[in-house]
Amino acid sequence: MKKRNRITVGILLFVGVMTLIGYNYIYQDHRDIATEDSVYVLTASQLIQDFQDHEADATQKYLNKTITVKGTLQHIDETSLVIEDVIFFALSENTDPPTPEQINKLIQVKGRCIGYDSLLEEVKFDQASIVNP
Amino acid sequence: MKQTLLCALFFITLSQGFAQKYITKTGMLDFEGSVEAFEPVKATHSTTTAILETSTGKIAVLGLVKGFRFRNALMEEHFNENYMESDTYPKATFNGSIEDFSITDSALKKEYKMQGDLTIHGKTKRIDALVTIIKNGDDIDLETDFIVAPEDFDIEIPNLVKEKISENIRIAVRFHLVKRS
DSSP states (O other): OOOOOHHHHHHHHHHHHHHHHHHHHHHHHOOOOGGGGGEEEEEHHHHHHHHHHHHHHHHHTTOOOOEEEEEEEEEEESSSEEETTEEEEEEETOOOOOGGGGGTTTEEEEEEEEETTTTTEEEEEEOOOOOOO | OHHHHHHHHHHHHHHHHOEEEEEEEEEEEEEEEOTTTTTTEEEEEEEEEEETTTTEEEEEEEEEEHHGGEEEHHHHHIIIIIIIIIOOOEEEEEEETTTOTTTOOOOOOEEEEEEEEEEETTTEEEEEEEEEEEEEETTEEEEEEEEOOOOGGGGOOOOHHTTSSSSSSEEEEEEEEEOOO
16 A cells, blocks of 8 residues: 555656656747857957858858847937947847937947848847946 | 930939838738647747838848747747758748839828749748738838748648648738838
8 A cells, every 4th residue: 555655656746747847848938148148249340241251151150149249339219229230139128228328339239140131231139138348 | 404404314313313212120020820729829020121112112021030039939949940940041031012002192001912022941932912001101001911831932840740830821011111311
């Protein structure tokens, strides 16, 4: 009787743990770009140069990576910002855009590179946040 | 007289040289391939680029595939790695034109026919759709939706999940286009 109880408890425990592991796998969290370390830290002009020199190589190198870009802030709106007319950042949901006073000033922005926009010749990022120097 | 003519010619050339473009960098694409009774298969893309040339009705759209966001992180991973292969094919594009488009048409809201080439996963397919153009002050709102099938773009859905993903994927488009200064 005692032995059977122990086996039952063992099986239940095993099933429970497997369910938990399975659930955590299927409903795993999204990446949190803001807390990830940047794989590359570089200037806006370096980054755009890489894409314009060889788009395929640059895509392979930077796509889906967390990157911090330094440059002059050129344009802001409610959900996005542009650095030096060549790097576009869609801000992460809970990030406030910089203030208009910061336009034309140096800024550092961290985000996930989603690729090269060949229509407007810009590199695009999403889930971006402002890095305080 | 000659001067006036030259002057007129100059301005005509000038206005043609500056074809008017309306653009967005934050266009919305909604992707939906859900099957009833299963977990919704849908994603939103909010960083689509689109350029509408109002003199010709030509339209170019580019969506970077990594920009599609799913609520379920694992679904997003599978979408990128197994189906869209976004490391190899990072872009989805549409190049087309809106038939008889006229920016000077007085109607605030008008439906047009649009056709063009949709390229996904490295494969191109011709798309015909109705598009609604709404004049929103100085800006233009463009809305359309159409159905695509994964097999048209050589995207294979494994048998194991076939019943959970619809054979008809609906793509809904909403662009707020602003005149490029």
